[in-house]
Amino acid sequence: MTAVSENPIETSEWQRRIEGEWHGRPGLFDAQGNHVGFERVDRASVVEDGVARYWMNTQLDASGPLRNRFELGAQFDFGIVDSDENRVYCGPDFYGTGQPYGLFVDAHYYSPGWQADLRTWNQVLADGETQVYSSVLHDGWAVCAVFNGVYKRTFDADTNPETRRLVDEWIALETRRGSVPQVLPTKEKGAWTGSLFVNAADQSSLGEVQVTIEHEPLSLRRARQQVTWAGALDRSYGFERVRDGARTQYEGPEAFGNATSYGRALFTSQHLVGPDARGVEKIRGREVLIDPDSRELAVVWQLFRGDTTTHFVHGLLTWEAR
Structure with missing residues (x-):
């Protein structure tokens, strides 16, 4: 060596x-x-x-x-x-x-x-x-x-x-x-919640953020989600998501984009346009449904302003039926 x-x-x-x-x-x-x-x-x-x-x-x-x-x-x-x-x-x-x-x-x-x-x-x-x-x-x-x-x-x-x-x-x-595709609950409302770590682009720790992803199925392929961050970063945005085989589309109103699943790992690209469609933040993410039974979700979100990385948000979210 x-x-x-x-x-x-x-x-x-x-x-x-x-x-x-x-x-x-x-x-x-x-x-x-x-x-x-x-x-x-x-x-x-x-x-x-x-x-x-x-x-x-x-x-x-x-x-x-x-x-x-x-x-x-x-x-x-x-x-x-x-x-x-x-x-x-x-x-x-x-x-x-x-x-x-x-x-x-x-x-x-x-x-x-x-x-x-x-x-x-x-x-x-x-x-x-x-x-x-x-x-x-x-x-x-x-x-x-x-x-x-x-x-x-x-x-x-x-x-x-x-x-x-x-x-x-x-x-x-x-x-x-390992080969099971990521399919979120299709007939059960609930939420993923947890505390995620936040690091700035310079690698420094900024503390933690409490995250909630509220999940409401609308059909076997479509769901409505509302995502809320509170703590080191504060964000709130909602969207409908549609699954088409390995592909997922995010269809607004406050986030648009798409994703591809490779088994239980979903690789995402989201544009956080906000309620006035003027938002400049983006998320490149990886969301891994570790086990389809427990529904634990390991999240990594790379946050951008324009096309410049500002933060990495990462950690584990747990599922609760509601």
């Missing part, structure tokens, strides 16, 4: 957040949102003798042209400059950077092996043991594939049979729910 930690003694806060080994089986989806397989992953970011590196042991189980493209037959391994400002990926398997925002990191890098440009969002939930992951892979600006899934952390999976059993159970659970 050629990358050396900026501080060989003190690791970054993000590095400490992701210590240990993480286990998952993210689903693989084509550009249209069709599930085509899974990739079994064990991975870790480690600092040894002052040298930071990231390794990923992967086993791809997929079909179609993406199987040919993403089957590498070797473990990923790349150097890292460990920092809370810019985590730099120094190759040979990935080149790029990642910026931590508290419990969330926004990474943008290139994979020579996959011949793809990746936008990866890793969100550590407040329990510190669960990580919601996605990588959107691009050919130029065009999406060519998406990986997404939920990981659990261990420290002794190689030596403790009980931990190994828990990992196996987690992988089986992820296999069952």
